[in-house]
Amino acid sequence: MSKRFTKMMAAVCAAVLVLFSSAVKAENDADYRKYADGVRKEVYAMPMPEFSNPKIPDELKNKSSVVMARYTDVSVGKQLKFAFNFGISLSNDVLLTRMTRELVYIGDESTLKEYSEYEFQTHSKNWTGYGVDRQKRVLGIRVIKKDGTVSEVPTDDYIIESEGYKDKNKTHKLAVPGLQIGDFVDVMFHTVTRYQNHSFEPMYFTFFDTKPVLSDKYHCVINKDLATFYRCFNGAKRFVESTNADGDIVLDATVLNEPQFPEFWVKYSAQVPYIQLQIYHLKSDKPKSAQSGLRYVEDYETQLKDAWAGVSFGKIPFYPLSKDAKQVIRNCEKLSDKEKVERIYNVMLLMSINGHSYWGVESFLNEFGKALKKAGISFKPFFTTDEGDEPIDELGTYYNAYPGIYIPSVDEYYVRPVAIMPAGEIPASFSGRKAFVTDEKGTTWSPVTLPSYTAEQNKEKYDVAVKFDGTKLNVSRRLELSGLRKTSAQMRLLTFGDFDSSLRRNAGTKEKSYEEYIWAEFDSNTRAGKIEEIRKAREKQLENVKSEIENFHGKDVQVDFKSFKVESYGTRRDSSSFVFNVDYEISNLVKKAGKNLMLSVGELLGRQTTLDENERKRNVDIYYKPRTFEHTVRIDLPSGYTVSAEALGKLNVNVANECAEFVAKASLNGSQLVVEMRKVYKNDHEPVSNWNKIVEVVDVAKNYQNMQVVLSK
């Protein structure tokens, strides 16, 4: 062996050893402390004048909290390392260092509580399909008193709690010493994350808050060899782009006096300014279009093509069609396309929730497409986005593109499958979204808009029958919920077994119910477990029914539950409303009033939206789903009592404008008092200029909830 070769080997071995040691070396408490102290020192030495000498503006002194300054520093690099996951391999890692720093004015006890105690794990690992991601964290706190005195929390004040095997996992806890109301707290949180063999999901830099933010800055340094894309939304300004001495990409953004947003009836994805940033390692997972360097995303086509490259739509045979599925397809040969689609959709849903550990959306669509092909039904793929993300024609990243299947012969769109929705219904977060439909090869893309729901389709209809029993009321309430109003009720008031059984009936499978399926498919041990699950689900269902009553009337109404019955699951095309009956007794809505009785009739119509004083002022547009409430209450008056014309007249209310309406009509039908109420929120988006019109209707409805009627003897 030549000397030269020996030297080379030694050098290689040394390099391997260095890589090896740095990859597996466990950090002890002293090492971590040294590292954390170093990070804190480095951060606090950064020249950031907005974090020095804070003065709270007089107009903000009465606020609970004010973010005087916020700073986010992002650094992204790449590294080639040896990985030791089931053997040794080379790993293309992305290294993300993120530091956020916030200077906050502590205006009251609630903010003091929020900012005075911290708890975090110093290290963590996350096993992914690509390898092991590791994260290391450091917290830094400084307290700035009213007189300007700055004190950094010493490392000794952090309490270390150990747990796990050989106490290897460390949690640091800190109760911030010296922090009081009127102070400023300067909080820094620093994380270093190593993503092994893969990149990370898009980062979002948002320029808004629910509390005042006087200054918000972002600074990113990204390795030039990585692929970096970004896009601005809702008026966010582009980064100031530059490069540093190493040629790496430098991005900066600053916003002063960030807009404040309320927490209700908003659609952040459409309203708040934000920047979407995505970074890929070219030698690990990446979209097809990724190239090193910086690109500002201005089109949607490139991202759409990247998304297209990642899906299959019925081409890849992931799972064999089950016997049930094949039989269903054979049995529906003579049915119309619409009926065929419904059956196939339901049987595919069944396959996805039973025995295949819940398919992902892509797998479902692939299998659904495969089954449609087998049944001779043609379809077209499409892409859309969730309402929480950007519209598809402004697509900034292929991550956010949602695949779907469009079936021209029935004119229906299928996107994320939801077991409780009938075939062809669009889930709430995709209704009315823009989409692009393509052909089997993805060559042409045609814009479409997915079906949306009108206020009339999103309906809650309640029929309430009331009988007196002394001062108690026996209530029998029938709910009929349709469109987007039914989903959450179905989730709470039906069980998994109910969904499964309804899918079986809709699909026409051999076993007609979940119970039949359990008896047919499982051994006695597994079956016992499944039966126990059903029993527990029924108990939970009962709890949820009781909660529904409480939610409908509010906690102040004393209710004794009696029974409930599901009339329609709302999972079929021909009975798409969820219909439910519940019986109970209420004991505190009737009050004695001399010889007469006073009935809180408004409470029988259910709770109405309440706007707190802070919520009544609004400076941003309103986003919600259009919806209709139609409630009818029929009250059998106790013998000898009636309602005067004057009292009846007070129950008639009519307020309507272009945004909303509230109409209530009362009539006396023999000894039955009938109150019909209709409330409509007409549109899905209202400009802020219409806010007062909405408030007007909300207030009238709230007043109506407090309405009482005198039953005269």
Add this chain to the structure above:
Amino acid sequence: MIRNLPTLLLAFLFATNVCAQTEDNNVMVSDASDCYYFSEKNGVVTVRNERAETYTATRMWADVQPFISYGRGCQLTSSRVRGYSPMYKNVTRSSVFAGDTKVCYFNARLGSKGETLRASFERLYSDVRFFTDIPFHNDYFIKDKVIKVVVPKSLSRFAVKGINLPPSVVFEHKQSGGNDIYTFTITNMPTPPTDDNQPDNTSGIIVTGSFADYADLYAWEHKFAEEVDCSVSNIDQIVSEATAGANSDVERVARTLEWVQNNIRYVAVEKGDNAWKPDAPQEVIRKTYGDCKGMALLLRTLLKHQKIDARLADVSSAKAFVKPSQVPTLCSIDHMVCVAFVGGKEYWLDATNKYAPLGFVSDWTSGCEAIYEEPGNKCRMVRMPLHTSSMSKDSVVADYSLASEGAIVGEIKHHFTGDMKMSALTAYFETESQDRKELSGRMLGVAVSPNIDVSDISWSGADSRSDVSTLSAKIRNKDAVEMVGSEVYVELNPMKDWILLVVNTEKRKTDYELPMIAECSADITLSVPKSMTVESVPENLTVETDNAVLSLLCEARGQKIIFRKKIVIKNKIVPLAKQSDWNATVKRWNEACSEQIVLKKCNQ
């Protein structure tokens, strides 16, 4: 400063995912032994614990989590469930910020009906003082279990004692081979109930003998405080700031207490020595936080500096499982306060109650045993002052008139004292500033409604010093008035009586504990316009039960209507057998209070 380790464990993470035991339970502890062996070496007494449990699935497969606790003074030496790896986790109660207690557990599975799983653990109590009690460990139904404690003759000062043992536990004490052997045989013990508002558990097994008497217990604990450096560099400055304007020793005590309440927030750190040793006063001042021990020692330091006789007192609160007079053990003490002696009078100072004025003793320490230091390294056991209903008052006083448009209009004052004051002020100050107006409205008993206008909201006495905190406002309430024809209906009942809760008796297995010993009242007058006459008012009602006295008085005096109601909670525990009666009483009361006043317009 609650140190009852086993009790803490039962509230651990298992709460969410361990099978709840019912009459049709699926997992049971079919066979278990829990043995404790005392021994002494070189004058040090240790206790070895060997625990073995067999879990059985009675109907089908199930997930089980065998577990054991360890921590300060108790090391885990072995843990085994075949086929599974142990997991280790810190367990800290929600009221404690950081602590030492850990749990070792296994996420195991019983694969099918009849399958069994054997778990074994070994621990060593290296300091016998920390071996305070033995849990029944009944997260699962226990078919057969034996708890055995073996004490050599030479250590006969140690023993165990069953407290309020349930019928499923049989106790036996015998002597064999020169040892005292205490055996508790458990047969068919159900899982403990988890009803809402159930009283604290009062049964278990207590270890006796670690301390000769309460004085020994106090001496052991007191030495930690005595080791603390109580020097405070700027004590003169603090004392003069705290007591500015105080003219007497009593005032100085009150101001000093107030200074600690205002400047030190309660944070419980029970880690390492901090579990017993108070933080140094200088450190508490620097950190601006401390636990009960730290606050008590700081108070003592500041008061002593003012030449006021101030002492530390160990308290056995209502939450402590046993009392030091019953068994002097570490788990009989769970709180520390400072006592000041001025003019021959005791002043109990608990700065952890942020809004408690001088002299107020909270419901949870009412009449509890306390041990405080006496001159000459002695101590004394006393009972803390009794908290009576009248000490915690929630009273509404309002003076309304009837406005022509159909509204009651007037001023309302809501007074809070004692624990009611603490609850009200805590809720108020912990609410974000912008939401406080709405909260105040709710405190005044008015819902958020476009028909109700609440204005001129103000607080007085919203601090720790004041005995009474008062929330005042002007109210115009249209929802309270209904006019139909010549009749006007008015509801004066200001708010739902939150303290009178209807007990959900469905499936309930335990007594019910009402929120607190307190007094709630409303004293409301309505001036009726001369153009109206009073047709009817709610009927008077007085009800007395073992738990409460309820009285409603409503009368018309000329053109004034006086509506008075008063609730006195005198006993918090509603026994299981009396809960239906209690519910009927509450419903009757609510119905009576909500009856409308009927007025008639004279000219119609």
